[in-house]
Amino acid sequence: MTEGKDLSCKTCGTTLHGDYCHVCGEKLLKPEDKSAKKWLGDLLSNIWMLDGKLFNSLKCLLLKPGRFARDYSQGIRKPYVKPLNPFLMVNLIYFPPQG
Numbered sequence: 067m068t069e070g071k072d073l074s075c076k077t078c079g080t081t082l083h084g085d086y087c088h089v090c091g092e093k094l095l096k097p098e099d100k101s102a103k104k105w106l107g108d109l110l111s112n113i114w115m116l117d118g119k120l121f122n123s124l125k126c127l128l129l130k131p132g133r134f135a136r137d138y139s140q141g142i143r144k145p146y147v148k149p150l151n152p153f154l155m156v157n158l159i160y161f162p163p164q165g
């Protein structure tokens with residue numbers, strides 16, 4: 067965190083006491099966060115790391131159809147990504163963008 071500057075959350079306006087807002091969780095944006103390298107790293111991290119959530123979700127959808135929806139509706143959500151993400155990924159696989 068940069069000391070000596072008036073730092074407030076861009077989302078809710080709360081005075082920040084660290085790199086994240088304690089009210090809404092917004093991250094303090096630093097100049098290096100705006101670089102293409104950082105963006106690409108974050109994208110790859112979100113796709114592949116996620117503690118294996120994306121892989122677990124896709125594997126579950128392919129090998130045990132219905133389990134993902136059942137688990138999610140029963141509150142077992144930690145092992146999976148949010149349902150919209152695998153839905154969009156599968157749609158991209160089946161319907162690739164036409165250039």
Ligand SMILES: [Zn+2]
Nearest residue numbers: 075078087090
């Ligand atoms: Zn905030």
